Amino acid sequence: MEEAVILTSFHQSPLPLALELRLCGVHRITGLSEDYPGSLLDVRVTSRDVPWSVHEADRALAIAAAAGFTLPADDAGLPALVPTQPSGLRPDGDYVVVHPGADAPSRAWPAANAEQLVELLAARGLQPVVTGGPGERALTARVAGDHGIDLGGRTPLPVLVDVLAGARAVVVGNTGPAHLAAAAGIPVVSLFSPVVPAGVWAPRGAPVVVLGDQDAPCAATRARTCPIEGHPCLARVSPAEALAAVESLLAEHSGVVA
Structure with a gap:
C-alpha cells in the first residue's frame, strides 16, 4: 500500500493507526490530529483547517481532499446506498x-x-x-x-x-x-x-x-x-x-x- 487516509471522529487520534501503517511500509499518510504527529503523518489536518462544528461527513471529505482526493464535479458528496440483496421481509403496501x-x-x-x-x-x-x-x-x-x-x-x-x-x-x-x-x-x-x-x-x-x-x-x-x-x-x-x-x-x- 502506497498511501492511506485516516478518517477519525474528533475524539479519536489517528496516530496509533498511523504508526501501524508506517511500520507496514505505507509511504504517505494523511489524518486529522490536534497532537503533533512527528513523522507519523505526511499531511496533517487540524481543527483550524476543519472546525469541529462541521458535519462529520464533510470533515471526512475535507481530510480526503487534503490528501489530494477530491470529488468529481457531479458528486454532491452525499451518502448513497443501494440495496443489493432482496430480503423477502418487506411487507406488501406502504x-x-x-x-x-x-x-x-x-x-x-x-x-x-x-x-x-x-x-x-x-x-x-x-x-x-x-x-x-x-x-x-x-x-x-x-x-x-x-x-x-x-x-x-x-x-x-x-x-x-x-x-x-x-x-x-x-x-x-x-x-x-x-x-x-x-x-x-x-x-x-x-x-x-x-x-x-x-x-x-x-x-x-x-x-x-x-x-x-x-x-x-x-x-x-x-x-x-x-x-x-x-x-x-x-x-x-x-x-x-x-x-x-x-x-x-x-x-x-x-x-x-x-
Whole structure:
C-alpha cells in the first residue's frame, strides 16, 4: 500500500493507526490530529483547517481532499446506498420502520413512546415494521405489540438495508440505521439526543426531521446513559409529535419510495 487516509471522529487520534501503517511500509499518510504527529503523518489536518462544528461527513471529505482526493464535479458528496440483496421481509403496501433501540441508552427514545407511535401509525393505515438487533428482541416485541410487524433479530445488515430502503419513512434514534436509511434516500424522523450535536452527526442524504430538545442539560456531554432524571430530551417527544413528523415528510416527499 502506497498511501492511506485516516478518517477519525474528533475524539479519536489517528496516530496509533498511523504508526501501524508506517511500520507496514505505507509511504504517505494523511489524518486529522490536534497532537503533533512527528513523522507519523505526511499531511496533517487540524481543527483550524476543519472546525469541529462541521458535519462529520464533510470533515471526512475535507481530510480526503487534503490528501489530494477530491470529488468529481457531479458528486454532491452525499451518502448513497443501494440495496443489493432482496430480503423477502418487506411487507406488501406502504410501511414505516420504527427502530427503537440504540447502542447507548442516552440515544434511545423511551419504549413506551415508540409503542404508542406504532399504534398511531397502524390507525393511519401505515403498516409499522419494528427492527432491532438480536439482543433487542424483547424491546421490538413490546414496541410492535399487536399492531406492528416484529423483525427483531431477523435483519442482518444486508437485510436491514433492504427493509429500510423499502420504507416510506423511518423513525429512529441517533444510531446506525438512521444513516443507512438516509443513504438509501428514505425520509428519516431522527429522535436525536443532544449528547452529541445534531449539526455534526444527524443523518444526511435524504429529508430529515430532527426531534428532541437540542438545548437540554445533557447537551454535548457525550454521555452513554442519560445524566438527567427522566431522560427529558427525548421522553418529552410525544408519539403524536413523531407521527406528525412522519406525516409531514410523507406529504412533502410522497414520491420517495424505493
